[in-house]
Amino acid sequence: MHEFDALARLTDELGVSDDCAAVGTPDEANLLLTTDMLHETTDFPDGVTPYTVGWRSAAISLSDVAGSGGRAVAVVAAYGAPEFDDGLNGFVRGASEVCESVGAEYVGGDLDAHDERTVVSSALGATNGVVNRSGARVGDAVAVTGALGRTAVALRAFENGDAERGNGLFAFPPRVPEGVALSPYATAMTDISDGVAVGAHNIADASGVGIALDGALPLVDGAREDDVYVGEDYELLFTLPREAVDEAREAVGETGITVVGEVVEDGVRLDGEPLRRRGYEH
Amino acid sequence: MHEFDALARLTDELGVSDDCAAVGTPDEANLLLTTDMLHETTDFPDGVTPYTVGWRSAAISLSDVAGSGGRAVAVVAAYGAPEFDDGLNGFVRGASEVCESVGAEYVGGDLDAHDERTVVSSALGATNGVVNRSGARVGDAVAVTGALGRTAVALRAFENGDAERGNGLFAFPPRVPEGVALSPYATAMTDISDGVAVGAHNIADASGVGIALDGALPLVDGAREDDVYVGEDYELLFTLPREAVDEAREAVGETGITVVGEVVEDGVRLDGEPLRRRGYEH
Structure with missing residues (x-):
């Protein structure tokens, strides 16, 4: 994942220009993992800014962490587009800022030359008690x-x-x-x-x-x-x-x-x- | 990420039909995160099977974990395609089997209706000592x-x-x-x-x-x-x-x-x- 460099540099985060991003292991007993794909045709209305796409893409994965009752730890993103112009800059800024808003780190990702702009964010969360969908009890x-x-x-x-x-x-x-x-x-x-x-x-x-x-x-x-x-x-x-x-x-x-x-x-x-x-x- | 259900069911892994997949927190001091996007035009030659696409997609992210000296813990995948036919089944089987081959768990992912088949795998690794690209010394x-x-x-x-x-x-x-x-x-x-x-x-x-x-x-x-x-x-x-x-x-x-x-x-x-x-x- 050499494109880590580019995505990391844009976020001014040094030290992640390696094959993986490294984060300290959380103290919680469980880790949560989730991933979500968005693409131009369906998910990006006319007028949406790259910043909003970055924010929303990361936020959707962070929302899955929230749905499981977890703290948000880190997000990586894969960004496919015909060219890597200023849009990438805005995307990374949006993704970084939504991560920061909930105490998570945006730690980089992958770039891919793709005809249709397509973004995938993956979030890592942590919790001592996973809240599933399966625990509802009659009377709740x-x-x-x-x-x-x-x-x-x-x-x-x-x-x-x-x-x-x-x-x-x-x-x-x-x-x-x-x-x-x-x-x-x-x-x-x-x-x-x-x-x-x-x-x-x-x-x-x-x-x-x-x-x-x-x-x-x-x-x-x-x-x-x-x-x-x-x-x-x-x-x-x-x-x-x-x-x-x-x-x-x-x-x-x-x-x-x-x-x-x-x-x-x-x-x-x-x-x-x-x-x-x-x-x-x- | 309701599509977790579909991807999880295909892998016969129950209990992950939630917003996130949950895994036990590793004992190692550091977690490794990496993500990689592949798509039809560039990455899937004529004749490649869905099984191979699933295997290779997960393997590329697992390879990043290897490059950082980490143990592989879990993989999630986002799968975009015009339709979810038998190809998805093969994809999940390939991704699951390569994970199993290195002791990692394939824990599900996201489905997205996408004109061009596009897959993104994200891997979680763990290690007590991250090996970066930056430690080479003259004479090594x-x-x-x-x-x-x-x-x-x-x-x-x-x-x-x-x-x-x-x-x-x-x-x-x-x-x-x-x-x-x-x-x-x-x-x-x-x-x-x-x-x-x-x-x-x-x-x-x-x-x-x-x-x-x-x-x-x-x-x-x-x-x-x-x-x-x-x-x-x-x-x-x-x-x-x-x-x-x-x-x-x-x-x-x-x-x-x-x-x-x-x-x-x-x-x-x-x-x-x-x-x-x-x-x-x-």
């Missing part, structure tokens, strides 16, 4: 962090030519601190990368339970009710014992959590109606 | 593992319609055990992913020394002298004190090492002639 509350519909609103902004707003919304904050704060309380958790319906189905399937949502899902400014199915919200959907809700809310702080339903015996429903597995499937 | 011996020219010979086999031979050569053994065995002796090391000339220049530049190679580079059956510049050989190029050569050879065992030169004050030369930085640059 179902809750989300923050508010939903952010990507849908961003896509409309890009479509309407308001690239500044689109970029601002696209560069979302990965909920890593929130995931860490929730990990002592959450019985099951996932990031809502494919919409709230898919997230609810995933937890229900993995836990062998049902989930009953009520209609009062928290929405970002400008979002419509249907926007929660667009996916790529990157908030956390989690279950926890009712009696832990207040403590969890306090632990999460400013971002906030909203109870949106409860874990039931079977079925995934919204306001009593069956909620199909509706959302973004790559 | 320069050596390689195995024999060079393998990928050049493979490419000719594919061109000549001998896909069986091409695939066999393309699915190379990552030199992870050899890298671990060499790590107590090597003062600098890299995998020869871009050809021996580039590798020598990288070590010389990083170490602030020169490298004098002699012409007796070990070649695989069917290789020509020029094939050592094609790159993607994935053998290890390393420097070590002269007096450690015998012990290092014994530690590496069957794969063998060949002394191919020595570390000098400056310049990179082959048989006394300047050797330009000639090889495969992505």
